[in-house]
Amino acid sequence: MRALLVVNPRATTTSERARDVLVRALRSAVDLTVSYTERRGHATRLARDAAESGIDLVVTLGGDGTVNEAVNGLLTAPTALDGLSATPADRLPALAVVPGGSTNVFARALGMPRDWADGTSVILDGLRDGRHRVIGLGRADDRYFCFTAGLGWDAATIRRVEQSRLRGRTSTPALYMRATFGQFFTGLDRKDPPLTLERPDETPDTGLATVIVQNTAPWTYVGDRPVHLNPDASFDLGLDVTALRRLTIAAGARTVTQLAWRSGDPRGKQVLRLHDIAEFTVVASRPQPFQLDGDYLGDRQKVHFVSVPSALRVIC
The missing domain is CATH 2.60.200.40 (Tumour Suppressor Smad4)
Structure with a gap:
């Protein structure tokens, strides 16, 4: 499985050392590429490019803003719009969220732990067991939102x-x-x-x-x-x-x-x-x-x- 980890380097609850631990843990389960966001909106481009290149999984490390950008990148990729299957979920990479912001509403609403290390364990277990959940989103004009x-x-x-x-x-x-x-x-x-x-x-x-x-x-x-x-x-x-x-x-x-x-x-x-x-x-x-x-x-x-x-x- 090919995966992209999108990291917001300003995530408030993780250190550089913690990010290194996260990367090693994910690499034990997937073929991982790591990209760091450099500006507002960058996670959208990274996730869209990942979907276009056939990546299987996009993982975010950051707060709700990083998640929102990544979701908008996925849902606006040509793969999501080609109409060859019934729903976007069938033709898009899966999303996994490692909580790294101050509140992490989306991750917590999904039932994820607040701690990034515990959240990573849940993701690894889900990948090992083939477990996922299909969710609906909201759209406001041309932009998607999670919660x-x-x-x-x-x-x-x-x-x-x-x-x-x-x-x-x-x-x-x-x-x-x-x-x-x-x-x-x-x-x-x-x-x-x-x-x-x-x-x-x-x-x-x-x-x-x-x-x-x-x-x-x-x-x-x-x-x-x-x-x-x-x-x-x-x-x-x-x-x-x-x-x-x-x-x-x-x-x-x-x-x-x-x-x-x-x-x-x-x-x-x-x-x-x-x-x-x-x-x-x-x-x-x-x-x-x-x-x-x-x-x-x-x-x-x-x-x-x-x-x-x-x-x-x-x-x-």
């Missing part, structure tokens, strides 16, 4: 965190919580919620302050604790949506408290929840922050979401 997407409050929070990290701050649960509260109290326009959610043959849902899309559960983690918005979201179903309507101070504070202290699952008349949706569009009256898999991708006024079933084989 979440959002417009509004959550994306603006991620933008705040990324700005803090550029100033040298370390990514921690406390940093995310401060950004979440700060964005709510100082960065939201509560008088004129800008978002509308449109579904085929359904009445549009208007007056939404933020829209969060899930392809699995949980939505995220705060340290060891999972945070649930739509607990029934699944890699095996369509997309789930949690949208917050007009965010008064009282309603918003209650929602933030639910997210922070009760592991999520917000409820109430200001909360719109949709389960197992195949397709929808979010339209904004003015540009809104937009995120995919925890990366801020700029501001958008319209995003079309589609569930992509049986998109990828994952070793887990």
